[in-house]
Amino acid sequence: MTDQFTQHLSEQIQQAISEKRQLQVAGSQSKVPLALDVEEVSMRDHAGIVAYEPSELVVTVKAGTKLTDLSAALAERNQMLAFEPPNYGDSTIGGTYGCALTGPSRPFRGVLRDFVLGTKMVDGRGQALTFGGQMIKNVAGYDVSRMMAGSKGSMAVITELSLKVMPLVEEVTYCIEMPEDDAIQLMNKMAGTTLPLSACAYFEGRFFYRVFGEHPKQNATPCDNQIWLTVNPFQPKLDDNQTLWRVDTEGPAPSIPNTLAVGMCGQRRWVISDTEPALYATQWQSYFAPRDRDPAPVAKIKKGLKNVFDPHHVFTTL
């Protein structure tokens, strides 16, 4: 049984295949603008909560739902998206999933795909598919729903997502002035203790950490929770000739020259550099541009999987 929107998508996809046009899935275009030579699959109006069971800790939502709307609905029942997705301005849950974006809570609560329980999608043949479900535990079949987090619309149009939600907690932020390397060490040491941390960062000479629930008195300056919106999404003002890199690394790794911000217990660094600074570095301005740097066996697998879902290459690859 398919709904009207799925039916419409299916027809759009089949028509594009027959007319040899490429499709780009787009939500609010807050992260990726529409390319010039492609047709848009617009998800903007496919919005709203399909089902929400606070006591089952599960929400099912249409992919075009704005993060702000979803978070507000969850907050009404004292719940939240624990992966703290960055909002680039009207960002949708579908776009956030497509780009697999997680916020500062990552080391403590996990990444976006950890909270994905199920998806509905229309693949590159125009075929409606369902993977996973609304259950927190489910190991029937390959975990396609989690696999596609980060696929940037290149394999299928995700129409619906079921997500695990968590209780909202009271959080307070503290900060201490210190050198960057000391902060990186300290945040990792603290993360190995039972202090209930939910975020750590280093920004403009200060080490920031966020604590939730009952916790001992801290020998640090209380500060505004606003700092977490400053680093998530991290959008610093850059000069024209500056290139910003997102570097994902081991938490305790030493500081990298010209770092603007350290997040996620040191696992994420925002670095200004003319050349690629490390293995897991991404030139941020072109994060959403196609890249080709996987080792051969992995590249072959990814290409193969793309072909499984989109054999006609009707979807753009980012």
Added chain:
Amino acid sequence: MNVIQELKQAFQSGSVLSDTEQCTPYECDGLSAYREKPMAVVLPDSIEGVKTALRICKKHQVPVITRGSGTGLAGGALPLKDGIVLGLSKMNKILNVDPLARTAVLQPGVRNISVSQAVEPYGLYYAPDPSSQVACSIGGNVAENSGGVHCLKYGLTVHNVLSITVVDMDGHVSVMDEKDDGIDLLALMNGSEGLLGVIVEVKVKLLPKPDTAQLVMAGFDSVSCCADAVTCVLEQGIIPAGLEMMDRFSIKAAEEYAHVGYPLDAEALLLCEVDGSFDQVKVDTQRITALLQKNGATTIRVSQNEAERIALWQGRKNAFPAVGRFSPDYYCMDGTIPRKQLAFVLEQIDHLSQKYQLEVANVFHAGDGNLHPLILYDANKPDELEQTEKFGSEILKLCLDVGGTITGEHGVGVEKLDSMCHQFPEAELEIFHAIKAVFDDSGLLNPGKAIPTLHRCAEVGQMHVHNNNLPFPELERF
């Protein structure tokens, strides 16, 4: 040379077993109702060894069944008569522990519990704790995406693995890391039941050990009352570390076995554990106690010390062997259901129990909806295993009908192939087969497991059309 001769030439003596007697210990996994002796067993002790074994098997087109400790409950490591078992038990070293980064790098044969034991001096532990944790291997945990009692709060295996190294049938080695861009291959490999590659190294996340834990035990005079109490706890924003429910039969069996003071007059028992800092645990315990009281708990007991907490868990942790004492054999099911459907599902299971004349005890991971009905049977009685499997299959259909799934944490293996036909339509199954072909075009890795053929489903489908009775037509399907 045939495949066994070639393997024997490539490996040291003792690393390739081909005598019937030597292969016997490998003829089944935790699902012992299914048995098959493999052609041979290869026990490599390095990644190079795995690559060699796979290349030789590929050359001879011989199927490979990868095996960790063989504790799986769905027959995922069941050998094939004309296949090789690739046992990874010799690859059992902890390669690196980084206490500051809170990570450990492990060979696949490392036992689950030995990770936590090794990192205890740093105040750390590895969170996923399947009930077989003293024996099961980390490689098997990844292949099955194993859960455990604490996974509502701390997640399944997929949430606690940072990176894996995988070898394919051609001997190519790939690293799949949480930090990779694009398609999440690491997530896909978790729970892929040995069909997509051989996992030869695993990097896991370690967590700080909580300061303390406290257990609240509560009896209720109805299952629905107990389920409502759980709902209330979760709605109030408390995520307990453990949240276990038992039905009347399980309570009785566990109490007779472990003598821990479970209330024998209760219809349902809830064990609710909170952990964390001393302050948080104190606050949470008080709140939970009040909520359970408000929701009609007939008895409440709060553990006053570590010894009492562990003692109270003993009944639940031994629930399977305790129930097992009532019968020569038992069959453990693994469906998941929305908690709000629990009372209805247990009622239906009770009806099925009468229909099949087989007793059932139910234990339930109440936080995440994972139901483990234990069907008691006697394999020596003619047809009783077959009846038990039919009963089990009906329970799984019931789980699907209320919006759940056929397996929460045990996997599909060979056991639930028919039930997979009920859970997934043809298009999704075709996609699964295509995914397998991308990783393993020769189809030699654990063939015939986890994903049923369309032909098989057609036969299963015909069987149900013949019966022509859709269960619970009054239910909304979702």
